[in-house]
Amino acid sequence: MSNIIYMDNAATTKVATEVLNEMLPYFTEQYGNPSSIYSLGSSAAKAVSTAREQIALSLNAKSTEIYFTAGGTESDNWAIKGTAEAYQDKGKHIITSAIEHHGILKTFAYLAETGYSVSYIPVDEAGIIKIDELEKAIRPETILISVCFANNEIGTIQPIREIGELARKNGIIFHSDAVQAFGQIPIDVDEYMIDMLSISAHKIHGPKGVGGLYIRTGIKIKPFIHGGSQERGRRAGTGNVPGIVGFGKACALAMANLPEKSRKLISLRDYLIEQINGEIPHCRLNGDSERRLPNNVNFSFRFIEGESLLIMLDMKGIAASSGSACTSGSLDPSHVLLAIGLPHEIAHGSLRLTLSMENTREEIDAVVKAVKEIVLKLRNMSPLYEDYINKK
Amino acid sequence: MNKNKKVVVGMSGGVDSSVAAFLLKKAGYDVIGVTMQIWQDGQQTADNGGCCGLKAADDARRVAEALDIPYYVMNFKDEFKKNVIDYFVAEYLCGRTPNPCIACNRYVKWDSLLNRSLSIGADYIATGHYARVRTTEHGRLAVSKSATAAKDQTYALYNLTQYQLGHTLMPIGDYAKEEVRQIAVAENLPVADKPDSQEICFIPDDDYAKFIAQTAETSGLKLPPQGNFVTKDGEVLGVHKGITHYTVGQRKGLMLSMGRRVFVTEIRPGTDEVVLGESEDVFSSSLKCNQLNFMGMADLKAPRNVVAKVRYAHQGGEAVIERIGEDKILCTFMNPVRAITPGQAAVFYDGDYVLGGGTIM
Secondary structure (H helix, E strand, O other): OOOOEEOEOOOOOOOOHHHHHHHHHHOOOOOOOOOOOOHHHHHHHHHHHHHHHHHHHHHOOOHHHEEEEOOHHHHHHHHHHHHHHHOOOOOOEEEEEOOOOHHHHHHHHHHHHOOOEEEEEOEOOOOOEOHHHHHHHOOOOEEEEEOOOEOOOOOEEOOHHHHHHHHHHOOOEEEEEOOOOOOOOOOOOOOOOOOEEEEEOOOOOOOOOOEEEEEOOOOOOOOOEOOOOOHHHOEOOOOOHHHHHHHHHHHHHHHOOHHHHHHHHHHHHHHHHHHHHHHOOOEEEOOOOOOEOOOEEEEEEOOOOHHHHHHHHHHOOEEOEOOOOOOOOOOOOOHHHHHOOOOHHHHOOEEEEEOOOOOOHHHHHHHHHHHHHHHHHHHHOOHHHHHHHHHO | OOOOOEEEEEOOOOHHHHHHHHHHHHOOOEEEEEEEEOOOOOOOOOOOOHHHOHHHHHHHHHHHHHHOOOEEEEEOHHHHHHHHHHHHHHHHHOOOOOOHHHHHHHHHHHHHHHHHHHHOOOOEEEOOOOEEEEEOOOOOEEEEEOOOOOOOOOHHHOOOOHHHHHOEEOHHHHOOHHHHHHHHHHOOOOOOOOOOOOOOOOOOOOOHHHHHHHHHHHOOOOOOOOEEEEOOOOOEEEEEOOHHHOOOOOOOOOOOOOOOOOEEEEEEOOOOEEEEEOHHHHEEEEEEEEEEEEOOOOOOOOOEEEEEEOOOOOOOEEEEEEEEEOOEEEEEEEEEEEOOOEOEEEEEEEOOEEEEEEEEO
16 A cells, blocks of 8 residues: 555554554563563553553643543543443533534433433534533533533634633533544643543554543542453453553653644644645635644535545545544534534535644645545536536 | 446445456456445444445445455435435325335436446446346347346336436346356355345335334324225225225235235225225236336337336236327236236336336326
């Protein structure tokens, strides 16, 4: 698979060489179970605790507040179900936004089926949650607010501190899914008044199958996976030691020179946005231009179907996406794009390009050229475009 | 000559479409495998959704990997809902018995899939149907029966246009079912065993009436009320559950004890009556159809002898067709035919190819 241009880093990233090298000994030489008493096990335990410290440091949390899971979606499920159950005596009202990842939305839907009352807070056209609506939705029996730190499709960064303040003031637990934001922008759980935070390794050049949940000291949460007393009795199951080691390393790498890397990514991102805006008519940038993840670009192109665009990009060796892919790999109109007010047919014609530090300007030029050609070709075959031209 | 011709093959992971993809690749086409996603949100058809379920996508992907061809799942949920499911329910609510496969072929496979395939640069779409596309002596394109007499899938394809046929390949139409199986074995294709069913893919439990009731409710449509079973002379025989529960020719499930076998001979949506009669009352010697499509014949100006089929499993009967209106054909059979059912298609053949057809009125 040479000559691939990979611009789907919000879906997953390549494991960094340094991360892989750090992980390798824990498959072979250091294969002990961290719960064992002999020294082979304790060196694994030590590696896990180093990783825990690396992650805690990056969030300004204590290492005892970091729990390893099998990924961001498990973290989301655990945070929400575990606190909803633990605090149900206080109330059964929970709040989230309309543009969450499915890991959140489907968990809320599940709780709604089991007797919880759920409020979905709308967002504005840039995808920013309406704080006044959030405030209005709060009731005495509200126990949990969960809002994504930054959206996975359109990259919009939420006013997390304001939400945290609102939650704290009202004695409500605040959870944030930071799977996309973590490692790209600084996150300080104290400053933002976050009580629980979901993160994932494979979005930051770490391995797949490892995630984490930050749980503030004092927050009650029911275990999600029952069994042994790993993770301080809260998440059973022998830890994925090589994965956790990789996660810690990936986190440390991401945090090193973060401001400088952000600046570089933002300049690549803005160049890509500028090129598309300049080269392709009838397009719109989805999401906010300022409050946006450094690596996220999301455009809608009128008169075309995103599915055809992505298939044709793939044929040219360009890996892109149109937002969240469903099980089969086929595309539904994005609930996020519908929530920011895009009509159904435009939500169908969207393209998400997400960058990493490995992408170059040359690659961006090649992608813009390909997108331009394909969009032109698809429009030439589109009855909607023909109608539009005839009306003009 | 097929070099650089691009073809999208609709794949289910079953033996027929997998061998179709293999044959096209062998013939030098640039082959792309596609599974159409048509199953609806929350629908529990993942395991057995016929040609297009979630399992079909898994199975087809495996075959595409074995054939080393690119593979995609394309989303046609909205198109399928509108053109097939909603149509199916609306027809039943009007007392007719629709054929959803015909609607799926005409409006989903050979409209949405064809257009999206052409848009990504394909020249043709191909399927694993047991049928062939041929050119008649008058230069028309028509589907014709496959090499296998036992397998004939032309009935549900009568509604395709000349443009659609011009972009269609049906590579397994030249083979017998057994040969197709042998090719799959010889080539070691990881095909999934799929039941050869003609059931309706979006109603896995075959309870049509329940499905119609549920869909009508979510769409805010009114379900026909209970009504009377009557004789053709109007004598009331009992109460029925609503016309969506019945189809012409039906004998079982009437929940009436008449002391003799009775059959549904007619459904009268206006009065919500279901007419019952004797076995011979189910036979008729003519039908009218509309929503015509001309395939092997460009038009019908003078009466013409044909063989006509009135449902998928019908062997076909000799008949004369004549135009009795702009969009209306009268078809008169030599021998009476059982259970001619409004909503099903009447398909006319000249020898092994389809001349055209219409919807039975």
